[in-house]
Amino acid sequence: MTFLNSAFALGNIVFEHSGTNRVINETWFTHVGVDELDPDKTFESEMKAALGTEDSPGVLDVYSSGLGWSTTSASPNSKVGYITLFPFQFALGGLELEKLRVQGDGVTMTWVSFPDGLFEKAFLGSNLVHEIGHWAGLFHTFTTQQEPGSCEGPGDYVRDTPVQAYAAHLKLSAFDTTCVAQDTCPNNPGSDAINNYMDYAPEACRTEFTPGQFKRMRDILSLYRDIET
Numbered sequence: 693m694t695f696l697n698s699a700f701a702l703g704n705i706v707f708e709h710s711g712t713n714r715v716i717n718e719t720w721f722t723h724v725g726v727d728e729l730d731p732d733k734t735f736e737s738e739m740k741a742a743l744g745t746e747d748s749p750g751v752l753d754v755y756s757s758g759l760g761w762s763t764t765s766a767s768p769n770s771k772v773g774y775i776t777l778f779p780f781q782f783a784l785g786g787l788e789l790e791k792l793r794v795q796g797d798g799v800t801m802t803w804v805s806f807p808d809g810l811f812e813k814a815f816l817g818s819n820l821v822h823e824i825g826h827w828a829g830l831f832h833t834f835t836t837q838q839e840p841g842s843c844e845g846p847g848d849y850v851r852d853t854p855v856q857a858y859a860a861h862l863k864l865s866a867f868d869t870t871c872v873a874q875d876t877c878p879n880n881p882g883s884d885a886i887n888n889y890m891d892y893a894p895e896a897c898r899t900e901f902t903p904g905q906f907k908r909m910r911d912i913l914s915l916y917r918d919i920e921t
């Protein structure tokens with residue numbers, strides 16, 4: 693909670709811990725979030741139906757599960773974390789998606805991604821910050837509406853993040869701590885946002901949201917998650 697709240701503090705966004713529920717279920721642990729083991733998300737739905745909290749868009753459920761990670765390695769289809777949908781997708785998607793929000797909103801993380809975990813230098817906690825950024829409506833800093841690698845398009849809809857064509861991790865190792873920014877769109881102002889939580893840079897490099905990202909999150913939390921800002 694300390695790590696989380698310090699990441700969002702400059703935006704005056706504060707999370708309160710309302711409870712932790714520990715459940716032992718090997719099937720959920722191995723299947724949830726692994727596409728080939730839960731293709732139609734049956735196990736994910738079952739887990740969320742059993743463990744999800746109150747039906748309020750402003751309550752954030754964080755699920756910690758396997759997501760394809762064993763104690764020593766990751767399977768080819770492992771994930772670090774994911775959200776179900778963006779908040780505006782639920783809100784604009786009609787009754788079907790509203791049903792999905794009630795049943796399945798939240799952030800699902802692999803247990804190894806939390807601080808003081810298995811991979812000390814690679815997983816420091818900022819993946820949860822990244823996923824909660826999505827939960828609050830942020831896109832990746834390297835998002836465009838054109839094909840990957842393009843510098844054209846509306847990007848992440850945030851004005852003060854530099855235009856970026858590729859995710860940082862395509863050039864850097866997860867254990868890299870040198871944090872040297874690329875400039876994948878040299879004709880646009882600024883280098884790639886290697887320090888930004890919403891890039892895929894090594895975790896040690898990810899230390900900030902921009903004022904524009906905080907504004908977008910506050911607007912979306914207020915509009916689509918009924919949180920007063």
Ligand SMILES: [Zn+2]
Binds near residue numbers: 822826
């Ligand atoms: Zn992401």
